Amino acid sequence: MSCQIKQQNSRNMKNSAVQHKVIWITGASGGIGEALARELAADGARLVLSARRQTELERVRASLANSSQHLLLPLDITDDMAVASAIDTIQQQIGGLDWLINNAGISQRALIVDTTAQTDRKLFEVDYFAQVNLTRQALPLLLADGGGKVVFVSSVAGLVGTQYRGSYSAAKAALHLWANSLRAELFAQGLTVATIFPGFVKTDVSRNALTGDGSALGSMDDAQANAMSADAFAEKAVKALLTGKSYIVIGGLKERLGALMSRLSPELLYKMVRKSKVR
Template sequence: MGKLNEKTIWITGASSGIGKELALQLANLDCKLILSARRENELLVVKNNCKNPKNVVIMPLDLANHKEMSLLAQKAWESFDGIDILINNAGISQRSLIANTTLEVYKKLMDINYIGTLALTKALLPYFIANKKGYFVTITSLMGKFGSPYRSGYCGAKHALHGFFDVLRMEHQKDNIEVTLICPGFVQTNVAKNALTADGNAQNIDDEKTQNGLTTVEFSKQMIKAMEQRKFEAYIGKSERFGIYLKRFFPKLLHNVVMKSAVR
């Protein structure tokens, strides 16, 4: 299995939450890091809190700006003369009913979570092919495997990521390119606060399930272990991760469980 020590790793969504904690833990493994997010000031804070900040490059990135990805991929590759791993972590969630949600909200969710992630992945892919190795790690969600009310657009984008990256793994196995899909359950981040509502504004409130989820520290430890084991998929969370198996074997039961739950 592949240890991550001293690897060169590019992390998107690295200014807070899961991305920030991954940066801190991977820095302790003496990795060289490229940290991307929209907020440059917050990235600088993360960099300065990493072990060996000189081995950390910050690179502002907005997944909605698809045309910038080729240039950013070139700059990232040249930062440390190569990249071993891209962690696709950046994205945005949703909390709104289908009947109330504008098409613009759905488009934004797809542009960021799906097309933006694909654009960055495709920009880096030629470098991995030429180098005859590479590793894409994409953080999707348990919502990429089954649905839940108020998250229709988020679920759709996350389901789409699974389809794309499963095929990428198949098509580029010959190039020694690997893919892991990480499916978090509830993690203590600002994902609920930042979630889009029906008109595209942020929800600005947290929810109980998120507050009681895994800490980013525990989640990141489990994610790094899954990466070292090169798992195709990893489901990381508390009891909610068992929805994966209910969906597979007892889909009607899962439907009833979700409908009776207090998830919002």
């Protein structure tokens, strides 16, 4: 079998796995969320795209395969009433939900001693409480047909606490452990739960990251600028999700090594972290 035929067959298998599935992606107006939308739309999924910026959602939808079939739901995930309304809209306009990809989030670039309590709370509100609430509200739709899939986009920082990301790392770690509990509790009802731990990906995440007083950093980290593309990340992420993996680390060698060492030798890991340049 030629390499070209093998690649085509591989794509067909991916298509059959998500074709016609309804997949809701939060944080879909750029970066990882936009790249996941492109990858899944190309594989035949019907998408629900959410973010705060409607104009950017419209731009993303226009770029997707079968653009007319995808539903836009502008949404601030920290608004409880808006989340409930969004879920009602999905139920009324589509009738069901197969996957929920919790991708919306905000990062941090500030030392602990320079971070206000208000900034701490904002990071946890966006990166933990809002995602837990949205997932809980979406469960009836996901479970209605015998089970669905919930995906959380955490971070390698949620496995490896580093400088300048204290509250962000804590929120992402909390999300990871909540996902573990959800997986255990609803396995018998057919729900599958996966957590993705990205390392550095070339997006605007550092530009939008909160400094100590809650303002945006406004610049891109060197590590971010030289990282893998969002499209390359999305291709790896979707491939891992379709093979049924539930613990997915995607990043460069340093990030993958850090994730491994967090389980094998935390003492050695933190000797490495103290010497690392992470800002």
